[in-house]
Amino acid sequence: NAGVMQNPRHLVRRRGQEARLRCSPMKGHSHVYWYRQLPEEGLKFMVYLQKENIIDESGMPKERFSAEFPKEGPSILRIQQVVRGDSAAYFCASSSLETQYFGPGTRLLVL
Amino acid sequence: QKEVEQDPGPLSVPEGAIVSLNCTYSNSAFQYFMWYRQYSRKGPELLMYTYSSGNKEDGRFTAQVDKSSKYISLFIRDSQPSDSATYLCAMSEVTGGGADGLTFGKGTHLIIQP
Numbered sequence: 001n002a003g004v005m006q007n008p009r010h011l012v013r014r015r016g017q018e019a020r021l022r023c024s025p026m027k028g029h030s031h032v033y034w035y036r037q038l039p040e041e042g043l044k045f046m047v048y049l050q051k052e053n054i055i056d057e058s059g060m061p062k063e064r065f066s067a068e069f070p071k072e073g074p075s076i077l078r079i080q081q082v083v084r085g086d087s088a089a090y091f092c093a094s095s096s097l098e099t100q101y102f103g104p105g106t107r108l109l110v111l
Numbered sequence: 112q113k114e115v116e117q118d119p120g121p122l123s124v125p126e127g128a129i130v131s132l133n134c135t136y137s138n139s140a141f142q143y144f145m146w147y148r149q150y151s152r153k154g155p156e157l158l159m160y161t162y163s164s165g166n167k168e169d170g171r172f173t174a175q176v177d178k179s180s181k182y183i184s185l186f187i188r189d190s191q192p193s194d195s196a197t198y199l200c201a202m203s204e205v206t207g208g209g210a211d212g213l214t215f216g217k218g219t220h221l222i223i224q225p
Contacts, residue, residue, distance in 0.1 A: 045212030
């Protein structure tokens with residue numbers, strides 16, 4: 001029973017480039033959440049999605065960040081025109097309305 | 112005032128000791144409480160979850176919730192070096208925690224000395 005899968009595990013981008021992070025939820029889970037963990041900081045909620053719907057994006061920065069969870073395929077967190085402050089670990093979690101289970105994360109480094 | 116306060120540590124204890132990890136919170140709407148364990152450069156792993164005041168036990172782990180004091184604890188008995196990790200408390204306003212973004216503490220770094 002595969003857990004939450006995220007890829008890539010590590011991503012290096014130069015300032016101004018785009019970053020695309022992918023998340024495949026656990027089998028049977030239809031709810032996906034994205035969190036960001038900055039160095040020396042706790043996990044911060046960004047966005048909650050169901051298939052083809054954004055339910056809560058109250059934690060998403062207003063510019064450059066977007067997320068989707070299409071009918072087919074993984075959920076994607078997109079960061080446009082990355083800046084050094086975007087360097088962080090990005091975690092995806094999934095649930096079936098019970099407790100959330102986390103993936104291994106994508107570590108983004110912006111040079 | 113931050114919503115969830117958690118002492119970052121590090122907390123260092125000898126092997127076999129009982130460990131007590133704590134969080135306080137200010138939002139009385141929180142209904143669902145979780146503890147996650149995170150090893151270095153890994154994703155958080157769910158340890159315990161509960162929604163009622165009182166104690167919940169699972170093996171060497173006991174989760175305790177006091178809603179009147181807005182205080183939660185995780186106790187680890189017979190601690191092992193493999194328990195060395197960062198422990199994160201998390202909370203949700205929604206029972207079940209699955210229909211809401213979780214609010215996390217910053218985590219306590221625990222070191223179990225052999």
